Amino acid sequence: MIWRLVWQKGDELEISFDGMTLIKFQRNILIGFIISGIIYGIGIIVMKVVGLLLNDYQKLFLTLNIVPNQDFIITSFLLIIILVCLIELKWELQNYFQPIDDMKIRSLHISGLPLDDWDGVQTMLEILKYLHDIGDPGTIVAISMLPDYSELLYYDNIKFQEEYMQKVLEAGKIIFKPNITQNIEHLIQKALEKEYKMSGHCFIMVDRIATKNNLIGASQRQLVLKNIDQVPDIYDINWLNIMTEGRGAKFWRTVILNTIIVTLLIFVTSPNALYYYLSKFPGLEFLSFNWTIQIPDPFGKIIKNNIPPLLVISINQVVLYLLDIITMSEKNIRYSGYQISFLQKMYFYLLLNVLVIPAFFIQSSDTLFDITYNGFNFNLKQTFNDDNLQQVGEYYFTFLMQSGSVSFCVQMMRPSELWFNYMSPFLANYMRIYEHDVSLHRRTNEYCLQYGYITAQMLLILSIVCIFSISSPLVILGGIWFFSLRLISDTYSLKYVNKREIESDGRYLKILLQLTIFTLGLWLLIKIISCWLIQTNMMYMFIVELILLTIIGIYLSQLDQNRQDEDIKNRVDYHELLREWKMQYKHPLFSGS
Numbered sequence: 221m222i223w224r225l226v227w228q229k230g231d232e233l234e235i236s237f238d239g240m241t242l243i244k245f246q247r248n249i250l251i252g253f254i255i256s257g258i259i260y261g262i263g264i265i266v267m268k269v270v271g272l273l274l275n276d277y278q279k280l281f282l283t284l285n286i287v288p289n290q291d292f293i294i295t296s297f298l299l300i301i302i303l304v305c306l307i308e309l310k311w312e313l314q315n316y317f318q319p320i321d322d323m324k325i326r327s328l329h330i331s332g333l334p335l336d337d338w339d340g341v342q343t344m345l346e347i348l349k350y351l352h353d354i355g356d357p358g359t360i361v362a363i364s365m366l367p368d369y370s371e372l373l374y375y376d377n378i379k380f381q382e383e384y385m386q387k388v389l390e391a392g393k394i395i396f397k398p399n400i401t402q403n404i405e406h407l408i409q410k411a412l413e414k415e416y417k418m419s420g421h422c423f424i425m426v427d428r429i430a431t432k433n434n435l436i437g438a439s440q441r442q443l444v445l446k447n448i449d450q451v452p453d454i455y456d457i458n459w460l461n462i463m464t465e466g467r468g469a470k471f472w473r474t475v476i477l478n479t480i481i482v483t484l485l486i487f488v489t490s491p492n493a494l495y496y497y498l499s500k501f502p503g504l505e506f507l508s509f510n511w512t513i514q515i516p517d518p519f520g521k522i523i524k525n526n527i528p529p530l531l532v533i534s535i536n537q538v539v540l541y542l543l544d545i546i547t548m549s550e551k552n553i554r555y556s557g558y559q560i561s562f563l564q565k566m567y568f569y570l571l572l573n574v575l576v577i578p579a580f581f582i583q584s585s586d587t588l589f590d591i592t593y594n595g596f597n598f599n600l601k602q603t604f605n606d607d608n609l610q611q612v613g614e615y616y617f618t619f620l621m622q623s624g625s626v627s628f629c630v631q632m633m634r635p636s637e638l639w640f641n642y643m644s645p646f647l648a649n650y651m652r653i654y655e656h657d658v659s660l661h662r663r664t665n666e667y668c669l670q671y672g673y674i675t676a677q678m679l680l681i682l683s684i685v686c687i688f689s690i691s692s693p694l695v696i697l698g699g700i701w702f703f704s705l706r707l708i709s710d711t712y713s714l715k716y717v718n719k720r721e722i723e724s725d726g727r728y729l730k731i732l733l734q735l736t737i738f739t740l741g742l743w744l745l746i747k748i749i750s751c752w753l754i755q756t757n758m759m760y761m762f763i764v765e766l767i768l769l770t771i772i773g774i775y776l777s778q779l780d781q782n783r784q785d786e787d788i789k790n791r792v793d794y795h796e797l798l799r800e801w802k803m804q805y806k807h808p809l810f811s812g813s
Contacts, residue, residue: 238556238722238729243714244309252304256297291690294689295747299686303769323797325432328451332420332447333418344363361425365418367419368418373459384654385651420464423805457554458554458558463551546565567680570677571683575680619684628706636666668722675732737770737776
């Protein structure tokens with residue numbers, strides 16, 4: 221049953237393109253790790269057997285020519301396997317990639333419009349003037365001006381959800397019945413009494429694809445509009461974030477939020493540093509686990525080697541929650557935009573504070589500020605010493621096994637849904653049904669599959685396996701264990717629980733491939749530094765590989781979206797398409813629930 225679930229074809233899963241991207245990436249990387257592990261094991265056995273059959277001259281030949289280059293050989297072999305998996309991933313997904321239908325491929329989202337443009341006439345005149353000036357014969361066939369109903373929509377969604385919840389509780393004959401309807405009615409009435417205003421956002425559809433491309437490429441000097449972008453898929457619009465913003469508000473919000481992130485990364489803590497400081501806090505000295513020396517072996521060592529990594533994972537969740545709050549404050553109008561933004565933040569946070577500082581600075585109990593302030597007092601040769609890499613690799617093997625197990629349990633039990641539903645499995649089940657059946661604008665971000673978290677975690681594991689697989693082969697087994705459990709839990713969630721939630725039009729695939737190539741590039745950079753320290757010519761071979769990797773990365777990040785251009789007004793079903801577009805991209809409080 222599990223086999224049939226995780227190896228279904230993309231169209232059999234009946235999920236979004238982004239969901240298919242996540243699942244197929246996990247499959248391909250898992251296959252790559254399994255192939256690498258099998259061939260790695262066979263190679264070790266063959267070398268042991270052949271070593272017994274060779275004479276002294278042949279052994280000397282191997283020692284002088286093969287052994288010094290084995291690091292490059294194994295690295296290149298694993299790199300080729302992963303790149304083949306990524307290229308196959310792109311080719312396979314390209315067959316499923318139908319990013320934009322005839323309406324959406326001609327549609328745009330525009331923000332930063334004048335708030336006094338009630339009917340969109342001012343916006344249309346400016347666009348048509350620009351098209352005339354550049355000699356584009358295209359025109360606007362439909363426009364949807366969006367009011368600032370964010371607050372009203374928020375209260376309306378709460379009211380709708382609470383009414384549904386109360387019906388479920390009554391049907392289940394549950395005594396506890398939260399009642400906030402009267403207060404919500406009062407808040408809705410206050411929101412209705414406020415002055416009607418526009419959000420500064422609109423959706424437009426033009427008649428030609430070339431016209432749309434010209435508008436996207438228009439600079440602000442040519443067309444005085446704040447931002448023009450491809451219209452989001454109807455599944456991907458977060459209507460709550462379509463609201464009025466003062467000029468420059470988004471810029472300053474971005475600056476402030478990024479400042480907070482940098483402060484968090486540099487001056488606050490890493491999970492290991494916070495764990496170290498907690499173990500020094502009065503009353504929490506037991507977290508140092510020095511008391512385990514009094515426990516007979518091997519139980520004392522088992523406790524000290526396994527419990528601290530689990531605590532570090534738990535502390536890490538708190539920091540990630542803070543990153544989540546910061547990302548939500550960005551007010552992305554795309555659900556996929558939120559996921560991609562969170563992915564980027566969390567990936568570099570995990571890379572820095574779970575891998576780079578603990579493994580290579582050998583100062584896991586210090587923050588990046590402490591390391592910088594103390595003058596980077598570490599020994600590079602000691603850091604890249606085989607014994608140190610092997611010791612760190614053994615730690616990460618435990619980390620991978622625990623991360624895979626904990627992630628699997630959390631994904632299958634979904635404790636966050638229980639938390640949001642008063643720890644009631646009965647209520648959580650019906651609220652999940654609510655998320656599936658309710659109109660798209662009533663969905664809540666809390667119930668969506670966390671693509672950003674899952675992808676950043678996968679890329680971190682990929683980094684660990686690539687970097688430490690040679691010095692500690694057990695890390696490959698840890699990677700296989702992690703991706704196996706992640707694949708099972710995520711496939712189950714996407715097929716039966718979350719289903720179709722976001723549609724980024726290939727943006728998620730693009731950022732996934734770009735960060736994967738960056739991860740592999742970081743791995744090669746570490747190899748270059750290691751070769752430079754021991755003064756070996758293999759450094760130049762790794763540099764060549766890094767250049768080739770960059771070229772392949774550019775190829776992988778390009779998705780073909782070839783579509784024959786035609787004037788949509790000449791289509792037989794033009795009026796039907798136009799009516800459908802207006803229903804989809806009208807504000808939900810206008811078009812009904």
